[in-house]
Amino acid sequence: MNLKRAFRVWQRNATVYKKLYRSSLTLNFFEPMLYLVALGYGLGGFIKEIMGMTYIEFIAPGIVMSSAMFAACYECTYGTYVRMVYQKTFDAVLATPISFSELVLGELLWGTTKSLIYGTIIILVISLFGLIKSYFAIFLIPLIILCGLIFASLSLIATAIVPGIDSFNYFYTLVLTPIFLFSGIFFPVEDMPEVVVKLSQINPLVHFVNISRAFSYGKITQTLIYDLTIVIVYLIVLLPLPFILLKRRYLL
Amino acid sequence: MSIVVGKNLTKYYKKFKALDSVSFEIKEGECFGFLGPNGAGKTTLMGMIYGFILPSEGEIKIFDITLNDKNLPQIKKRIGVIPQDNNLDPDLSVLENLIVYARYFDVPKKKALKRATELLKFIKLEQWSNINVRKLSGGMQRKLIFARGLINDPDIIILDEPTTGLDPRSRRQIWDKIEFLKHSGKTLILTTHYMEEAEKLCDRLAIMDKGKILIIDTPKNLSDKFGGNLEHVYLNMTEG
Numbered sequence: 001m002n003l004k005r006a007f008r009v010w011q012r013n014a015t016v017y018k019k020l021y022r023s024s025l026t027l028n029f030f031e032p033m034l035y036l037v038a039l040g041y042g043l044g045g046f047i048k049e050i051m052g053m054t055y056i057e058f059i060a061p062g063i064v065m066s067s068a069m070f071a072a073c074y075e076c077t078y079g080t081y082v083r084m085v086y087q088k089t090f091d092a093v094l095a096t097p098i099s100f101s102e103l104v105l106g107e108l109l110w111g112t113t114k115s116l117i118y119g120t121i122i123i124l125v126i127s128l129f130g131l132i133k134s135y136f137a138i139f140l141i142p143l144i145i146l147c148g149l150i151f152a153s154l155s156l157i158a159t160a161i162v163p164g165i166d167s168f169n170y171f172y173t174l175v176l177t178p179i180f181l182f183s184g185i186f187f188p189v190e191d192m193p194e195v196v197v198k199l200s201q202i203n204p205l206v207h208f209v210n211i212s213r214a215f216s217y218g219k220i221t222q223t224l225i226y227d228l229t230i231v232i233v234y235l236i237v238l239l240p241l242p243f244i245l246l247k248r249r250y251l252l
Numbered sequence: 253m254s255i256v257v258g259k260n261l262t263k264y265y266k267k268f269k270a271l272d273s274v275s276f277e278i279k280e281g282e283c284f285g286f287l288g289p290n291g292a293g294k295t296t297l298m299g300m301i302y303g304f305i306l307p308s309e310g311e312i313k314i315f316d317i318t319l320n321d322k323n324l325p326q327i328k329k330r331i332g333v334i335p336q337d338n339n340l341d342p343d344l345s346v347l348e349n350l351i352v353y354a355r356y357f358d359v360p361k362k363k364a365l366k367r368a369t370e371l372l373k374f375i376k377l378e379q380w381s382n383i384n385v386r387k388l389s390g391g392m393q394r395k396l397i398f399a400r401g402l403i404n405d406p407d408i409i410i411l412d413e414p415t416t417g418l419d420p421r422s423r424r425q426i427w428d429k430i431e432f433l434k435h436s437g438k439t440l441i442l443t444t445h446y447m448e449e450a451e452k453l454c455d456r457l458a459i460m461d462k463g464k465i466l467i468i469d470t471p472k473n474l475s476d477k478f479g480g481n482l483e484h485v486y487l488n489m490t491e492g
Binding site for chain 1: 302304305306321324325326328329331333335337338339340341342343344348352353355356357358401404
């Protein structure tokens with residue numbers, strides 16, 4: 001595998017994005033802002049304090065991670081699927097020296113880049129709200145990249161197995177929405193029934209939210225090692241799968 | 253010298269045999285045509301030549317290099333593909349389509365721009381260069397796909413049904429361009445189901461049906477041997 005050729009695929013997506021970013025940037029940015037304002041201030045008015053923080057302080061670091069997650073997911077489900085099936089971009093690329101694995105890597109890195117773009121914007125916004133209180137917050141950047149890689153991989157796996165574009169609804173409703181709602185962004189999952197607590201331990205976003213909260217407020221504890229280990233295990237397990245599964249779907 | 257050699261190429265899709273032990277040799281600088289009805293295995297064979305479809309059995313050598321995962325990039329660097337489907341980038345302009353494609357071949361930026369400008373002149377689309385490709389007519393899009401396949405200045409050019417679905421005028425324009433490439437010493441590999449096209453452009457022809465090559469010869473020899481014009485030969489040999 002040649003990184004430069006994978007970069008060419010990334011570069012193609014970046015070229016298209018540069019032309020169209022105005023419309024998508026505002027939209028993708030709008031949704032997390034809605035959560036932050038509507039829940040942070042709206043619901044926050046009824047919640048005095050949660051784990052020693054105001055409600056908006058509690059949810060803001062999690063919103064950074066969920067934005068990063070959704071950015072990679074949209075890109076590597078709908079975006080990749082359209083390029084693969086409708087626009088036949090994959091066909092065009094594969095007629096050049098770029099190999100299938102390089103193509104997949106390019107898509108994966110592009111999805112991760114989208115996470116980085118949207119995650120970083122949310123960090124900037126919440127720091128304007130005064131919600132970033134520690135220099136450790138700088139580590140949110142590599143954390144977003146890790147989150148992007150994991151969810152880009154997961155989404156490419158979905159893209160490799162869906163029979164058609166409408167089937168992504170299942171992925172969003174049955175996989176991503178529960179991951180998002182039970183991630184500990186909006187309420188601590190530890191207070192839920194035991195089944196939910198146990199299930200939440202296999203939810204990768206839970207761990208990203210824990211780490212993000214710790215970095216944002218500089219509360220570095222030993223449990224971070226546990227959270228980091230889990231997400232790294234996720235990365236190692238998920239990363240090879242898009243290459244295998246997409247190849248199986250695509251190459252004849 | 254043979255520039256492409258296929259030996260006993262076989263391809264199964266599940267149990268269906270799309271190609272059945274096909275062998276052929278294509279000489280440097282010739283225009284070699286694969287002629288046959290829909291489903292004869294032409295597109296599968298083309299896909300194998302540019303490494304997109306893996307043979308179930310058999311071997312292909314291009315530029316005297318055995319085609320495998322490791323050698324694929326260096327071979328593909330010297331091949332231009334003009335596919336049957338429109339797979340232009342719909343979000344990009346005419347010029348951007350060529351520039352982005354040139355990057356896949358690692359053509360340096362300046363050189364890519366120069367080459368793209370020349371190619372747009374060659375296909376007479378230079379005044380459209382900043383227009384989004386969606387706004388082009390079908391014929392213009394085909395011409396752009398044609399130009400895109402030449403962006404890396406390839407030694408072998410694969411044309412998969414280059415004029416299918418074109419009006420007579422656009423078709424003639426494409427033929428002129430193909431003639432031009434032929435005279436500039438490129439090796440051309442063409443699939444078609446148009447008799448006229450095969451007769452006009454190809455030095456040698458392979459007639460295919462049901463995954464097999466039935467015969468390989470020059471268009472003239474074929475019609476001499478079997479009497480009548482090429483259309484007779486084709487209709488007699490294939491069952492469609």
